[in-house]
Amino acid sequence: MFLDTSGLLACFDSSELRHSDALGYYDQADVRLAHNLVLVEFIALATARRLPRDRAIRFVVGYDWAPYTHEEREQGGMATEIANVAMENADGSPDYKIDFINDWGAHLQPLLTDHAYDFATAWYRPPCEIADQLGDDAKFMCSNFEWSEPVFEILLGYFSRVDDPLPTTHAELAGRSICRPEGYETWVLEEDGLVEPNISFGQEGLITGCMEGLLDGTYDVVVIAVDPGEGAVLELDARDRIMLNDGLTKAITLHPVIAKSHPNKDQMLAYMNSGINAIKDNGEWFSIVRRHLSAHREATQ
Numbered sequence: 001m002f003l004d005t006s007g008l009l010a011c012f013d014s015s016e017l018r019h020s021d022a023l024g025y026y027d028q029a030d031v032r033l034a035h036n037l038v039l040v041e042f043i044a045l046a047t048a049r050r051l052p053r054d055r056a057i058r059f060v061v062g063y064d065w066a067p068y069t070h071e072e073r074e075q076g077g078m079a080t081e082i083a084n085v086a087m088e089n090a091d092g093s094p095d096y097k098i099d100f101i102n103d104w105g106a107h108l109q110p111l112l113t114d115h116a117y118d119f120a121t122a123w124y125r126p127p128c129e130i131a132d133q134l135g136d137d138a139k140f141m142c143s144n145f146e147w148s149e150p151v152f153e154i155l156l157g158y159f160s161r162v163d164d165p166l167p168t169t170h171a172e173l174a175g176r177s178i179c180r181p182e183g184y185e186t187w188v189l190e191e192d193g194l195v196e197p198n199i200s201f202g203q204e205g206l207i208t209g210c211m212e213g214l215l216d217g218t219y220d221v222v223v224i225a226v227d228p229g230e231g232a233v234l235e236l237d238a239r240d241r242i243m244l245n246d247g248l249t250k251a252i253t254l255h256p257v258i259a260k261s262h263p264n265k266d267q268m269l270a271y272m273n274s275g276i277n278a279i280k281d282n283g284e285w286f287s288i289v290r291r292h293l294s295a296h297r298e299a300t301q
Helices: 005-012 019-028 036-048 078-088 104-112 128-133 136-144 207-215 226-235 265-282 284-300
Strands: 057-061 096-100 119-124 145-147 152-161 177-181 200-204 221-225 242-244 250-259
Touching (some): 057 078, 057 104, 078 152, 078 284, 104 119, 104 136, 104 250, 128 136, 136 145, 200 207, 207 221, 207 226, 207 242, 221 226, 226 242, 226 284
Parallel strands (some): 057 096
Antiparallel strands (some): 119 250, 145 250, 152 242
């Protein structure tokens, strides 16, 4: 099949009278040929008619979660750089854009549910197989979002005051007051039965806010990923007053997440997953993770 300007336009523009016919002929052709002058003319015609172009895939990421995401860190943090490099290596080389928005609570809803953004990165994946045992937020996530391949496995830590070490099982935290930053998932507590009235639950705007509440006695426990938690402890110069309780630490995977209602969800997940798998295969993922973790741990030791 030789593709001339009118044929290309009929394939591209759904408002063209012969659009369906053009797509049928295009799909049936074993070989398709065009000339560079045809393409030049087609681009000029499409631009003059202001036909829509595929927009860049848009990512939203948050602040105050170093080393994973933070605008002031190198490449925006580990998870941000992984998303960036994965998209550079994705099949089809799609255009993409990454924005920082300092409101974790708005990332999933309304920014993803309204399709203002395509992906939010990076979020824990709840255990949807036990969604009936989880709270409304986790049920909402399981019903409305899908996750890419994992980009990292983090350690979720339980911090307490040095003079008040915690027990060795999650069930024994009953009766304690626990803090998580605003906008952060609560299912990490719910899956262990740590819900009110079994515990007292509070939230603060920043990780350091939870740690300050720990120091002044407002909270008994701060539940946060180990690396950001240790960074907050260092920022408050509280390493002699706040401890990590290793016996309660558990591993959770991080993923870019997309709304199930997104009209191009399958294609976008295919782009994302192809890039993630590519950088794991070629070694770039390991280099990114090692560099960010080394820098963060050097700064927090």
